[in-house]
Amino acid sequence: MCVTNFSIRHMSHTFESTIYIHLAPFSFPLLYIFYTASMYCVLGIAMERFLSIAKNKCTNQGAFFGYILPILVFCSIYNIPRFFELRLVEENGVSRLAPTSMMRSDQYRCFLISANLFLTGVGPILCMCVLNCLVSRRLKGKGSQVTSRDKSASFLISGLVLVMVICHAPRNLLNIYELILKVYPKLSPPARWMSDVNHIFLVLSSSCNLLIFLTQDNVFRSLLLHKLGIYLYDRVPAVENTTKELTKIDPECALEAELKSKLNLLKINSTAE
Structure with missing residues (x-):
């Protein structure tokens, strides 16, 4: 524009x-x-x-x-x-x-x-x-x-x-x-x-x-470089969930994502019951 x-x-x-x-x-x-x-x-x-x-x-x-x-x-x-x-x-x-x-x-x-x-x-x-x-x-x-x-x-x-x-x-x-x-x-x-x-x-x-x-912002920088194919950390196999991907980027963010995923699972289980 x-x-x-x-x-x-x-x-x-x-x-x-x-x-x-x-x-x-x-x-x-x-x-x-x-x-x-x-x-x-x-x-x-x-x-x-x-x-x-x-x-x-x-x-x-x-x-x-x-x-x-x-x-x-x-x-x-x-x-x-x-x-x-x-x-x-x-x-x-x-x-x-x-x-x-x-x-x-x-x-x-x-x-x-x-x-x-x-x-x-x-x-x-x-x-x-x-x-x-x-x-x-x-x-x-x-x-x-x-x-x-x-x-x-x-x-x-x-x-x-x-x-x-x-x-x-x-x-x-x-x-x-x-x-x-x-x-x-x-x-x-x-x-x-x-x-x-x-x-x-x-x-x-x-x-x-x-x-x-x-x-x-470390997470923003790491995700951007990851999308561009540039890895600052040891490359691991393809990630299958958010927690694994965030573990490679930021441990604190990974812990928070893991807790959220567990809470979501508890909500799903309680709904199913």
Whole structure:
């Protein structure tokens, strides 16, 4: 999506005039949906780590139904108006993209900038900071009972907060400046290069998040390398269940998986009886 909307169309006029103008009314909204979802997925991961440290009963809700599905539903609904911002018009036999009447509305622009600032900017950052503080307090309360996975979760959330604050600062500043322009229209609009810097930092944010997961989460790193065919441990025969696979990756996680499997077996047996 990013390549199509921000790269290829600037390098090929033919692509822009023949293909891009038909894709843009749909590709831009999808891009915003994926962007919003990526940010809230990071927030969801931080929430999951906090719940795991707090030993909350809401921890084991499942990745898809507990986090991914609600995030996708929210992001899709939130970005529905994006599908009505651009339209294809023809002038003198030449097709071009033009903003709709809704997009030209000052009220809609003000609402859009404000919503982006608080729901995809300041809001998630504040939530991440709060989660980071709560995790730190939990770990201090545990004292000597802090495990390596708890420390890893704390460093992971701290790294995500730092990256989010730095990489989303240009976007938040641009949104704030655009809101100021609504009050003081005589001010000069932001330069084009500011928008380009904003896009570069957003790409860096996604890249840095992956690096943080690789360095701070042993299970994530081991599973990723395992899927790529790279083994950091002695290779064993093909695993047949989750416990054996996790034993090769993380003993603590393997013990937890074994206990869960035994509890599931007890539930199945009691149901059968």
